[in-house]
Amino acid sequence: MQGMAASSREIAPGREQLMRLNNKIIKILKPYYVDYIGFADIEPYQNDLIRYGGDIVNNYKSAISIGIAIPDSIVDHLPRRNDMNISCEYKTHGYDIINHRLNFIASMLSSYLNQNNHRTLPIAAAARTDEENAIPTVSHKMIAHIAGLGWIGKNCLLVTKKHGPRVRFISILTDAPLKTIDNPLVQQCNECDECLKACPVKAIKGKNYIMGEAREERFDFIKCQNYFDELKENRKYAACGMCLYACPYGK
Numbered sequence: 001m002q003g004m005a006a007s008s009r010e011i012a013p014g015r016e017q018l019m020r021l022n023n024k025i026i027k028i029l030k031p032y033y034v035d036y037i038g039f040a041d042i043e044p045y046q047n048d049l050i051r052y053g054g055d056i057v058n059n060y061k062s063a064i065s066i067g068i069a070i071p072d073s074i075v076d077h078l079p080r081r082n083d084m085n086i087s088c089e090y091k092t093h094g095y096d097i098i099n100h101r102l103n104f105i106a107s108m109l110s111s112y113l114n115q116n117n118h119r120t121l122p123i124a125a126a127a128r129t130d131e132e133n134a135i136p137t138v139s140h141k142m143i144a145h146i147a148g149l150g151w152i153g154k155n156c157l158l159v160t161k162k163h164g165p166r167v168r169f170i171s172i173l174t175d176a177p178l179k180t181i182d183n184p185l186v187q188q189c190n191e192c193d194e195c196l197k198a199c200p201v202k203a204i205k206g207k208n209y210i211m212g213e214a215r216e217e218r219f220d221f222i223k224c225q226n227y228f229d230e231l232k233e234n235r236k237y238a239a240c241g242m243c244l245y246a247c248p249y250g251k
Contacts, residue, residue, distance in 0.1 A: 022179050025064065028112060032105050036067030036160065036167060038147025041180040045146065048212070053137045060121060060173035062180050065144040066105060067160075067169040070094045070244070075166050078245040087239035094241070095168070099125040102170035110172055118176035125170045140169040147180075151187040152209040155195040155243035156219040159188070164250025165243065184211070188249075198246035201227045 026037055040063045042049065049057045074094045077086045106122035113120045123138045141158035144150060150160040150167075157165035187208050196206040203223040215221065231238035244250060 019179050021176060025109065025178075028109060029066065029105065032101070033068070034066050034105065035069045035163065036065065036144070036149050036169070038065040038144060038149040039063075039178045039180045040065060040143050040147035042143070042146060042173070045142070048142075049138060052135055052139070057121065057138055057173060060119070060175060062174050062176065062178045063138075063143045063147070064109070064172040064174065064178070065140070065147045065149055065169055066102060066109075066172075067144060067149065067158075067167040068098050068101060069163045070098065070166045070168065072166070072250075075241065075245055075250065078239065078241045081239045081241070084235065084237060087235065087237040090239040090241060091237045095126075098168045102168060106170045106172050110174075113172075113174055113176050116176075118174055120176070121173040123171045123173065125168065138171055138173070140171050143171040144169045145184045148183045148185055151185040151189075153187065153195065153247065154189045154193070154206055154208060154218060155199075155204055155247065156209075156215060157243060157247075159247060159249055161188075161249060164247040166247075166250040192248060194246040194248060195243040198242040199224075200240065200242060203227070204243065 022039055029037060041061070042063045043061050046058065071093065074086075074089050077083075078090065081087050081090065102125040103122075106125075110120040110122045123136065123140070125140070128136050141152055144158045145152050150158045153159040153165060155165060158167065158169060159165050160167055189208055193206050196202070196204045201223045203220040205218050205220070207218045209218065228238060228240060231240065
């Protein structure tokens with residue numbers, strides 16, 4: 001029996017076996033009311049991942065992308081974000097609590113995979129390892145994009161067909177044998193420039209995303225950050241989010 005078990009581990013798992021684990025993960029996540037689950041083949045992107053995340057993100061074949069939509073009842077009021085009630089709801093229930101939920105889900109799912117002898121690296125939902133340039137260990141939108149959940153829009157956010165950019169994501173890197181894809185959706189912003197017109201400081205330049213192109217080609221992060229810092233100086237709850245509100249795919 002031991003010999004048979006050893007030899008079976010050397011054989012690459014078939015499609016049916018891969019789908020079994022995918023379906024198990026989907027079943028595990030169902031009680032947590034997530035809106036998006038994707039399985040990405042990240043091997044072709046190892047160099048990009050290591051460039052920002054370093055050695056800790058190396059040697060993972062796959063990634064799981066999990067997303068939770070922000071309630072429309074919050075985002076739809078963002079044009080009146082100077083109202084403290086609206087900015088408080090957006091900061092609390094549109095950002096902080098969803099990020100906490102995503103972090104818990106990623107930790108829980110990682111433990112399940114670890115107990116089944118698979119390595120995992122859950123990436124924090126909103127943590128930036130490079131605060132000055134707002135760069136995380138791994139880009140959640142990149143993982144979600146590779147997993148086919150949406151495209152990276154002119155607003156530099158992951159845009160889904162159903163909820164537009166009104167979704168927060170988290171990622172888990174793993175060596176688990178998953179049925180993955182490497183099939184990013186083609187951008188569908190085309191000639192739309194609603195996010196560009198809505199941005200209070202014109203940080204969005206209106207250029208479509210090109211894989212591997214520097215963020216600065218499409219988005220002036222310094223303008224965005226300075227504006228947000230000014231907001232935080234004047235009120236307890238600072239909120240903008242106009243690029244989420246304005247996207248036609250979210251409305």
